[in-house]
Amino acid sequence: MPRQARLIAPGFPHHIVQRGHNRQPVFVRPRDFNYYLANLEEWKQTYEIEVYSYCLMTNHVHLIVQANDNTTAIPLLMKRLAGRQTRFANTTEGRSGTLWDGRYKISPIDTDAYLLACCRYVELNPVKAEMVKSAELYEWSSYAARIGLRRCHWLDEPATFCELAADRHLRAEAYKRFVEDSAVSKTDELIRSAINSNELTGSAKFANEIKRRIARGRI
Incomplete structure (x- = not known):
């Protein structure tokens, strides 16, 4: 079967998942996690990419x-x-x-409607996998830095996060409340389905807009 094409939409955030070969562990020791994050910091600067969220699980990565x-x-x-x-x-x-499965999965995100929900989905992975009781206890995700418990100078703030409140502390508190509302929802199912099938994470209106851009050669 031919491989499904991966859609990249410039100017929009993207949810990416890459898994270890045959779902085997990719990260075993702290040095493995630290090495990946150091490279993420380096190459994001080289390619002028903003990183809004990440979570390194033992056998896969969410970005x-x-x-x-x-x-x-x-x-x-x-x-x-x-x-x-x-x-x-x-x-x-x-x-x-x-070390990795052949192709990573990628899903462009409808920024206003789904970006924060995607960040929450990514950062709650260790909780849902029962590795930790709360997201801030997991060392290898962006969550603790996002809510001000750890420093990560290269983690970027999307506009939708900045719109949560007037100052950094209030934004962190608002985002924390949002993440702690962690019941499985239709949004989570949409995000999971979209990334697993390399489809858009968003509404029908968003999908139609991306299709129009493709038709006009703007992507």
């Missing part, structure tokens, strides 16, 4: 990123991250071969 006016920036970012992590794992663990 919410945005690149403006450059359809190659995100593919290049993912290529660099995967390649470096594979070489690092092969060297430190005395192994060979692939």
Whole structure:
């Protein structure tokens, strides 16, 4: 079967998931997580990409990123991250071969309606996997930094987050309340379905707008 094309929409955030080969662990020791994050910081700057959210699970990665006016920036970012992590794992663990499943999944996000919901979905992964009781206890996600419990100078703030409140502390409190309302909802199901099928995360209106842009050659 032919591979499904991945849609990248410049100017919009994207939810990305990349899994370990055969769902095997990618991150085993703290140095593995730290190495990936160091490379994410480096390459986001190189390709002028904004990182809004991340979560490194043991056998897969979630990212919410945005690149403006450059359809190659995100593919290049993912290529660099995967390649470096594979070489690092092969060297430190005395192994060979692939580390990742062949292709990452990607879903452009309707910014106003779904961006914060996607960030929440990503950052609640360790809670839903019963690895921690609350999201701020998981070391390898952006959540603790987002609510001011840890410093991450390269984590970007989307406009929708800034609109939650007038100052940084109030925004963090508002976002924390939003995340703690963690009951499974139709929004979560939409996000899960969209990323698993490389489809748009958004309304029919959003999908039609992206299709119009494609038809006009603007993507």
